Amino acid sequence: MSSARGDCYPPGMTTENDAPADEHGGPWLTSGELDSWLSVVRLMTRLPWAIDAQLQRDADLSMVEYMALAMLSEAAGRTLRMSTLAENTSTSLSRLSHMVKRLESRGYVRREPDPADGRFTNAILLPAGMAKLESAAPAHVAFVRRLVVDNLSGERLRRLGQDAERILGRIDSPAR
Amino acid sequence: MSSARGDCYPPGMTTENDAPADEHGGPWLTSGELDSWLSVVRLMTRLPWAIDAQLQRDADLSMVEYMALAMLSEAAGRTLRMSTLAENTSTSLSRLSHMVKRLESRGYVRREPDPADGRFTNAILLPAGMAKLESAAPAHVAFVRRLVVDNLSGERLRRLGQDAERILGRIDSPAR
DNA sequence: TTCTCAAGGTTGAAGATTCAACATATGACC
DNA sequence: GGTCATATGTTGAATCTTCAACCTTGAGAA
Numbered sequence: 001m002s003s004a005r006g007d008c009y010p011p012g013m014t015t016e017n018d019a020p021a022d023e024h025g026g027p028w029l030t031s032g033e034l035d036s037w038l039s040v041v042r043l044m045t046r047l048p049w050a051i052d053a054q055l056q057r058d059a060d061l062s063m064v065e066y067m068a069l070a071m072l073s074e075a076a077g078r079t080l081r082m083s084t085l086a087e088n089t090s091t092s093l094s095r096l097s098h099m100v101k102r103l104e105s106r107g108y109v110r111r112e113p114d115p116a117d118g119r120f121t122n123a124i125l126l127p128a129g130m131a132k133l134e135s136a137a138p139a140h141v142a143f144v145r146r147l148v149v150d151n152l153s154g155e156r157l158r159r160l161g162q163d164a165e166r167i168l169g170r171i172d173s174p175a176r
Numbered sequence: 177m178s179s180a181r182g183d184c185y186p187p188g189m190t191t192e193n194d195a196p197a198d199e200h201g202g203p204w205l206t207s208g209e210l211d212s213w214l215s216v217v218r219l220m221t222r223l224p225w226a227i228d229a230q231l232q233r234d235a236d237l238s239m240v241e242y243m244a245l246a247m248l249s250e251a252a253g254r255t256l257r258m259s260t261l262a263e264n265t266s267t268s269l270s271r272l273s274h275m276v277k278r279l280e281s282r283g284y285v286r287r288e289p290d291p292a293d294g295r296f297t298n299a300i301l302l303p304a305g306m307a308k309l310e311s312a313a314p315a316h317v318a319f320v321r322r323l324v325v326d327n328l329s330g331e332r333l334r335r336l337g338q339d340a341e342r343i344l345g346r347i348d349s350p351a352r
Numbered sequence: 353t354t355c356t357c358a359a360g361g362t363t364g365a366a367g368a369t370t371c372a373a374c375a376t377a378t379g380a381c382c
Numbered sequence: 383g384g385t386c387a388t389a390t391g392t393t394g395a396a397t398c399t400t401c402a403a404c405c406t407t408g409a410g411a412a
Contacts, residue, residue, distance in 0.1 A: 028317060033325050036337030040223075040324065041243070043340035045266040048220050050347045062368090067217070083390060090221040095369060097392055102368095119377045119390050141204060147346045148216065149209050152339055160339050161212030163328055164219035170323045171226045238398095259360060271399060273362055278398095295360055295407045 047147070054143045059136035064089055065099060066140065069108065069133045072125035081114065082121045108132055223323070230319045235312035240265055241275060242316065245284065245309045248301035257290065258297045284308055 029037060048063060055061045061069075067089045072078050080088075086096045100123055103109040108129030114120035125133075149157060205213060224239060231237045237245075243265045248254050256264075262272045276299055279285040284305030290296035301309075325333060 027314070029320070029325060032330075033333065036333045036340075037320060037325060039337040039340040039344070041239075042266055042344055044220050044224050046344060046347050047216075049266075063217075081390090090218055090225075092370075093391065094371080094393090098369075101392090113377090117378075121391060138203070144205070144213060147343055149205060149213060151342055151346050154208075156335070156339055157209065157212045159332070159335065161215040163332055163336050164212075164215040166327055167324055168215070168218055168222060170327050171222055257360085268400075269361065270363090270401080274398075277362090289407090293408075297361060 050147065051140075051143070055136065055140060058139045059132070061132070061136060064091055064095075065103060066133070066136060068096070068099065068103070068123075069125065069129055070137075072109070072123060073130060073133055075125075078125035078130070079122050082111075082123055085123055103129070226323065227316075227319070231312065231316060234315045235308070237308070237312060240267055240271075241279060242309070242312060244272070244275065244279070244299075245301065245305055246313075248285070248299060249306060249309055251301075254301035254306070255298050258287075258299055261299055279305070 051063045055063055055066055059066075068085060071085060071088050072080055082096060082100070083093060085100075086093045089096070091099070100109055100111060104111060106128075108126060110124050110126055111121055112124065114122050152160065227239050231239055231242055235242070244261060247261060247264050248256055258272060258276070259269060261276075262269045265272070267275070276285055276287060280287060282304075284302060286300050286302055287297055288300065290298050328336065
């Protein structure tokens with residue numbers, strides 16, 4: 001099934017790659033491990049690209065922008081701190097700051113310093129932003145269904161989410 | 177386990193989200209589907225970021241650059257057409273062209289028009305590029321093992337790869 | 353031959369992201 | 383109060399990606 005051949009990952013070592021198929025911890029990847037990893041790499045590359053393309057085409061939004069608007073739409077008072085929003089959308093504060101500035105200039109969002117603690121900045125979803133989100137949502141959700149949710153059995157989707165969480169756990173863990 | 181709450185995805189509709197848990201094709205996502213999808217989104221966002229950070233820190237390479245060098249290292253004559261390389265690394269030709277120009281300026285790669293058909297351009301891995309790749313590979317493979325390969329059972333890794341392929345199939349399929 | 357066309361690739365400008373430096377606000381400590 | 387340290391955000395420059403326009407090569411038709 002893999003169209004991109006697997007013998008390209010660790011470099012120059014393919015002949016020594018025939019170790020027992022499921023032994024953990026070896027120096028290189030076995031050919032089965034490599035196939036799976038390369039599939040994951042392609043998924044990480046192309047799925048965001050596909051989602052972005054759909055949203056861009058149908059709503060002139062990037063996926064991160066959609067996520068940010070969606071997070072705000074569900075928050076109390078349609079308001080979140082910049083730092084919370086950055087955490088929840090997995091983006092850097094700097095990127096978010098630039099991004100919100102653009103959303104602000106489009107009239108979807110506004111910012112104000114938190115009245116209770118001036119260190120924080122609150123991002124607030126405006127009616128135009130809510131309208132934008134509501135108009136973008138149906139096509140976006142349908143697309144996600146077609147590519148992912150309806151494309152896997154309930155059980156496999158559930159496991160996919162679990163595997164993702166397990167990998168994310170390692171990413172967040174304090175190294176080693 | 178999900179730290180970012182799920183009630184932020186389709187916007188403004190959470191109260192109607194209590195449909196039967198595994199019914200396919202509804203208008204919105206059920207809360208379980210949403211959790212899984214958001215986990216996948218976070219994975220797509222953070223895993224490439226983590227891999228890039230490791231490679232950048234240890235080898236001053238991005239993941240796409242690493243992939244390109246690795247593909248070339250395994251190709252016959254350490255040579256591939258630009259278009260093939262773009263396909264195999266899931267990047268646009270334009271992005272690849274800029275990227276290879278940078279790799280060229282670092283002495284890792286060179287380009288030449290295909291002698292047999294001048295429409296194609298061949299990218300060729302130079303010894304310095306091979307050396308770079310070999311020095312980067314061990315730490316990179318170890319990192320991929322720690323995050324993904326050794327973090328899931330053989331069976332789950334295999335299924336993860338299959339799910340990825342299944343989703344990729346939909347992405348490549350001619351719409352609808 | 354000559355014309356036209358499609359495919360492969362490059363380029364420069366515009367747009368987005370990253371990086372490091374810089375504010376600013378608050379709390380802790382003296 | 384005054385000073386220092388820390389956490390939150392912002393900004394501008396550098397870098398990277400995307401987008402559209404363009405160039406070139408070779409194939410095929412007239």
